[in-house]
Amino acid sequence: MTMEAQIDWQIGKSLSDRMKYMLDNQLMCDVTLHVGSDKSTIKAHKYMLAIASPVFYRMFEGPLSEKGDVDIVDITPAHFNMMLHxxxxxxxxxxxxxxxxxxxxxxxxxxxxxxxxxxxxxxxxxxxxxxxxxxxxxxxxxxxxxxxxxxxxxxxxxxxxxxxxxxxxxxxxxVRKTLGDLIYLIRFPIMTPKYFTNEVSSQEILTDKEKVGVYEHFNGKQTDIFISKHRKEHIHNEIYEEDAEQYGEDDVQYEEDAEQYGEDDVQYEEDAERW
Known part of the structure; x- marks a missing residue:
């Protein structure tokens, strides 16, 4: 890099690009951080950290502000660098x-x-x-x-x-105990009956009552146990429903063409009765 290029690095760049350039090239850094259990040294700018996080603002400003080098032990150096960049x-x-x-x-x-x-x-x-x-x-x-x-x-x-x-x-x-209420954010009713039967209901992560609720949804009965609204992914796929081959199995028309899954795999009506 020429001296002229070093002097003119600000020209033609946005403010965020200039800040990134200063960080990447360690220009005018005013704080040294010792990060992680091995206390890896990372140089940065107090103002960049302070405007990004109230935690760092309190760390550098006020009566209890840190003086000199700062130790940050609850994050790895790699993750801290990801955050900075x-x-x-x-x-x-x-x-x-x-x-x-x-x-x-x-x-x-x-x-x-x-x-x-x-x-x-x-x-x-x-x-x-x-x-x-x-x-x-x-x-x-x-x-x-x-x-x-x-x-x-x-x-x-x-x-x-x-x-x-x-x-x-x-x-x-x-697994169920660990998932807790997060289980109710998984939208089982929008899965295919084949997948739910083979991969979900065969496990004991859901209760019998929850499994029945999903099977009832497959049969046209609304259930309030799990969210049944489609996400962005499913809405996008339905636009290309006529060319379902690019997505593999037809997730929408399973009732009209159940044979593609095999008679033994899509007997969700019978499974619903079983549960």
């Missing part, structure tokens, strides 16, 4: 960090990214380490662009990981 490839980690540090704008930006890239975000490793509060904000939205089977599978995996971290067996009853 707003790396949207790690939206779930950015979302959790912004939630923990009350960074409203960054939190909303990360959440919006997760909504628009739901499938990619949910299958990321970072998703499994979200808190229950953050999961609630994601799952309760109609704007989440992701099919319900993926949501269910990832939530079960999340619950099993929570069980393992607490040295609990990953039995269905423990």
């Amino acid at each position: 707003v790396d949207k490839d790690h939206a779930c980690t950015v979302f959790q960090t912004a939630h923990d540090f009350h960074m409203t704008d960054l939190k909303e930006e990360a959440l919006d990214f997760i909504f628009k890239n739901g499938s990619a975000s949910l299958v990321s490793d970072d998703f499994l380490y979200l808190s229950g509060d953050c999961l609630k904000l994601i799952l309760e939205s109609d704007q989440l662009y992701c099919d319900e089977t993926t949501i269910y599978q990832r939530m079960v995996q999340w619950a099993k990981l929570q069980c393992e971290e607490q040295s609990m067996p990953t039995f269905d009853e423990n």
Whole structure:
């Protein structure tokens, strides 16, 4: 980089781009942070941190403000750097960090990214380490662009990981206990009858009453146990219903063409009676 380019780096850039340039190139940093258990050194700007989070504002301003270097032990250096650089490839980690540090704008930006890239975000490793509060904000939205089977599978995996971290067996009853009220944010009524029969009702995560409620919904009876409103993903797919082959199984016309699933797989009327 030439001296002229270094001097003129502000020209032609937005304010946010200039701030990012200063951070990336460690220009005029005025605070040294020791982050994580190994106290990795990260240099930053107090004003950037303060305008992003009330936690950092209180840390640097007021009678109890920190003097000199600052230790931040409850986050890894990698995650802290993601937060500083707003790396949207790690939206779930950015979302959790912004939630923990009350960074409203960054939190909303990360959440919006997760909504628009739901499938990619949910299958990321970072998703499994979200808190229950953050999961609630994601799952309760109609704007989440992701099919319900993926949501269910990832939530079960999340619950099993929570069980393992607490040295609990990953039995269905423990998975259900760990999910708590989050289970009611999974929209079982908009799954296909085939998937629900083969992958959900065969497990003991839902109660018998809840299973009956879903089967009744498949048969045209409304239920208030689970949300039955379609998310953005399903609405998008229905637009292309006439070319269902690009999505695999036809999720909409299952009643008219039940044979595509096999007689043994789509006997949800009989299953409803059984439950």
